Amino acid sequence: MKKEKWYFPEYYRHFSCKADKCRHTCCSSWRIPISKAEYQTLMNMECSDDLYRRVQRAFEEPDFITDDCYRYISFNWLGQCPVQEKGLCALHREKGEHYLPKVCRLYPRSLKKISGHNIASCSSSCEAVLELLYEHYRMNFISECLELEPELQYDVSEEDAVQIKHFQDLLKDRSTTLTESLYQICSVINEHEFLKDYASDEDPLSQALQLLRRFSHSNQRLRDIALPVIERYSLNGESYIKDKEAFETAYPGWMEFFERVINNSMIYENFPFVDKRADKTDSYRGLCVCYGLMRVLCIGNHFFNREKDSLIDALAALFHLIDHTAFYYNVSAITDNAAIMLKL
Numbered sequence: 001m002k003k004e005k006w007y008f009p010e011y012y013r014h015f016s017c018k019a020d021k022c023r024h025t026c027c028s029s030w031r032i033p034i035s036k037a038e039y040q041t042l043m044n045m046e047c048s049d050d051l052y053r054r055v056q057r058a059f060e061e062p063d064f065i066t067d068d069c070y071r072y073i074s075f076n077w078l079g080q081c082p083v084q085e086k087g088l089c090a091l092h093r094e095k096g097e098h099y100l101p102k103v104c105r106l107y108p109r110s111l112k113k114i115s116g117h118n119i120a121s122c123s124s125s126c127e128a129v130l131e132l133l134y135e136h137y138r139m140n141f142i143s144e145c146l147e148l149e150p151e152l153q154y155d156v157s158e159e160d161a162v163q164i165k166h167f168q169d170l171l172k173d174r175s176t177t178l179t180e181s182l183y184q185i186c187s188v189i190n191e192h193e194f195l196k197d198y199a200s201d202e203d204p205l206s207q208a209l210q211l212l213r214r215f216s217h218s219n220q221r222l223r224d225i226a227l228p229v230i231e232r233y234s235l236n237g238e239s240y241i242k243d244k245e246a247f248e249t250a251y252p253g254w255m256e257f258f259e260r261v262i263n264n265s266m267i268y269e270n271f272p273f274v275d276k277r278a279d280k281t282d283s284y285r286g287l288c289v290c291y292g293l294m295r296v297l298c299i300g301n302h303f304f305n306r307e308k309d310s311l312i313d314a315l316a317a318l319f320h321l322i323d324h325t326a327f328y329y330n331v332s333a334i335t336d337n338a339a340i341m342l343k344l
């Protein structure tokens with residue numbers, strides 16, 4: 001593989017997997033799809049008896065089989081990938097990185113060639129990435145020649161590339177608050193819809209709780225964190241105001257941290273061109289809901305657990321939903337007045 005010039009946010013070069021030190025390894029509670037070619041390679045490889053046994057019970061059929069999603073990695077009774085052993089991957093150890101399914105090999109990285117430019121980033125669903133973002137790294141891009149291969153290649157028009165950059169710059173602008181920056185981004189995308197949404201007198205907290213309830217349904221990690229929060233604010237919405245103050249006092253840098261996390265997800269998702277089925281209006285709605293859920297989940301979770309690790313875990317669980325499902329598409333289908341989430 002030849003070295004090429006890659007652009008990436010500054011934290012990227014400091015990322016390394018925490019392996020057995022990870023509190024919620026990505027090999028647990030996540031339906032990882034593998035392709036037909038990958039499945040066949042694993043079924044036919046030569047390996048030790050122990051690895052053979054692990055691989056044989058590692059997969060299950062999805063409801064709809066395609067060449068790209070031919071099997072899911074199943075979970076053992078601990079909710080973990082059966083190939084994993086004490087937080088380390090037995091396949092990686094015995095056969096090397098080359099044999100890992102693409103998702104396992106790349107996660108949490110995204111390697112894209114967009115209009116001829118190589119862009120690398122990592123998902124905000126990985127706790128090691130969030131810990132780097134929490135520390136201090138600004139979301140400035142740097143470049144370096146690296147031996148990497150893009151997993152996805154596509155083109156965007158020059159006009160769209162300018163807009164992507166403009167949105168990232170708006171978010172990084174520290175002369176405005178985070179919600180003012182988000183307000184501006186949404187207004188550029190669809191001012192008419194956004195202002196109509198924003199003017200709604202619906203209660204943003206009730207909407208956030210409703211969405212958290214729906215989204216947690218099929219996501220165990222998010223559910224564990226969200227359920228106590230939903231219960232607390234459903235019983236007494238007033239306590240949100242008090243909790244908000246406590247959270248912002250405990251984390252005076254919360255706004256910059258949230259800005260970096262959202263910006264990182266925007267880069268990872270190529271915001272506002274996030275999903276072939278979602279248009280840019282869907283994207284602004286998803287962005288507002290992303291902010292609102294971050295606020296309610298982190299503020300509520302802080303009431304129950306004041307540790308920094310717990311804040312990171314709440315965000316990692318939320319970004320498992322945002323970065324690895326059809327979040328923007330689904331949000332648009334099930335949410336009215338998404339813009340009010342900026343009021344949280």
Ligand code: SF4
Pocket residue numbers: 016017018019022023024025026027107108125126127128129
């Ligand atoms: S979530 Fe991140 S730190 Fe944890 S095992 Fe996965 S890649 Fe490593």
